[in-house]
Amino acid sequence: MKIRPLGDRVVIKKIEVEETTKSGIVLPGTAKEKPQEAEIVAVGPGGMVDGKQVNMEVKVGQRVLFSKYAGNEVKIDNKDYTILKQDDILAVIE
Amino acid sequence: MKIRPLGDRVVIKKIEVEETTKSGIVLPGTAKEKPQEAEIVAVGPGGMVDGKQVNMEVKVGQRVLFSKYAGNEVKIDNKDYTILKQDDILAVIE
């Protein structure tokens, strides 16, 4: 199954990082804050969105930071994704 | 009876998926979250909407993801539909 976002939307998959505390205890992903890091899975075509021209500047495979709580969470083939507007992507991590 | 949406509106019919839990119990549709998946039933003509040109990019028969709680629920010939703006459709599933 393939997901094709519309307009200036982007599909991302959150990256949950395992983390070791100073005392050496591993915190599993669920014990931490909502992650803000993600990989881009699909990119919409851009074009005229709400009467304004939007050019897509992110690409599939990029690792990005995004606004916490932005977008809609969806489940496809039992996996969790987030669909958000490109404007909710803050930065690319290189 | 035929329903013809105005402007950039789209009529969708939600797809309620029966789901089997890991233990094998079938959860009927009503026991789950509001579905976000739907089939497009009718598409408005687009054109000038609120002073902006809107081109319709979805087609009847497509399977789509839409914003939870978006749009208006209506009952036609005793069946439930949702009428929403094309901009509330997040992605097409292929």
Next chain:
Amino acid sequence: MKIRPLGDRVVIKKIEVEETTKSGIVLPGTAKEKPQEAEIVAVGPGGMVDGKQVNMEVKVGQRVLFSKYAGNEVKIDNKDYTILKQDDILAVIE
């Protein structure tokens, strides 16, 4: 008495449908949800509305679905009407 809506406004008369439950009991209109179906009674001239050109796409006599709670309810010659903006009409039923 004739009512002539201004700008992109439309006057509608709600259609209250009597409905029979499965057990055969007739539910009078007042026992149900607010109706969303209406007939168009008068259509404004359109034109420049809030700095934007609006063309009227509905006609007197059409049966339409409209946004629940949209518009203003008015009483003319002791009959109830609703005056709303064309944009609050979701779809035409044919």
Next chain:
Amino acid sequence: MKIRPLGDRVVIKKIEVEETTKSGIVLPGTAKEKPQEAEIVAVGPGGMVDGKQVNMEVKVGQRVLFSKYAGNEVKIDNKDYTILKQDDILAVIE
């Protein structure tokens, strides 16, 4: 004393209708809902309002329906008037 509204504003005088109940009791104006019917008393010049061209389409002496609670109530020479924007006038009654 003469009142001259600015921009796209209109001065109206509400029409309070005495009404007889089915049992024959006369309800004075104050016992009813806020009236929505009014006569136009003065019309502003229109022109550029908030960066948009507005043409005045109502005239002094017309009987109109207006949005309940719209506008500002003012007292001139001990009489009550309402000053509202032309866009808050829903329809002309003929």
Next chain:
Amino acid sequence: MKIRPLGDRVVIKKIEVEETTKSGIVLPGTAKEKPQEAEIVAVGPGGMVDGKQVNMEVKVGQRVLFSKYAGNEVKIDNKDYTILKQDDILAVIE
């Protein structure tokens, strides 16, 4: 001391009217509703305001009605003034 308002702002001085009740008692200004009548004391130059051209249509000395609660109250040389946008002036009284 002279006060020169910027952009589309206007400085007004409220007019507090003494009023006699039907029984003959004089109500001093402070016992009544906030006054809505004022005299224009200074008028800004207009011009481009928030990206829109605004022409000033009121003049110093005019008596006007203004939106209750609009604008900012200021004290200059121990006298109370209100500075508001021209758009908060409803009408000129002649």
Next chain:
Amino acid sequence: MKIRPLGDRVVIKKIEVEETTKSGIVLPGTAKEKPQEAEIVAVGPGGMVDGKQVNMEVKVGQRVLFSKYAGNEVKIDNKDYTILKQDDILAVIE
């Protein structure tokens, strides 16, 4: 240390006026309402701000009235300043 505001922003220093009550008691600045009078300390370059051309009309050294609560309070070299948009300046006092 020098502070250079961006866009249509202006840096002001509030003027706190000592005031004598009718009974002769001096009210120190802290016992009164938030002051609305200030001197302009720095002026941004103006230009395109949020897609609109803004020309700066105030100058360093002018005494101005500003919207109570507008802007951001900052501390530079242990002194308190407020940075606000030119549009939050109501009037120049001459």
Next chain:
Amino acid sequence: MKIRPLGDRVVIKKIEVEETTKSGIVLPGTAKEKPQEAEIVAVGPGGMVDGKQVNMEVKVGQRVLFSKYAGNEVKIDNKDYTILKQDDILAVIE
């Protein structure tokens, strides 16, 4: 790891200043108000943002004042940064 902000966004690193009270006690950074001073770490390319042309006027290395609570806090390589829009930067300190 390098962080590249999108559009008109800027990455800043807050500057926490140790401060000595009049009595000589050192207040560590955490005992004070949220700092408003920061150094610019990365600057987005600007360009068309929400249908408007934005030119970037700040540079990496500049010391700036920014709106308290503006932007999103992110953690990169275990260090805290804030990503905000250039418009949330109030002034450059020189």
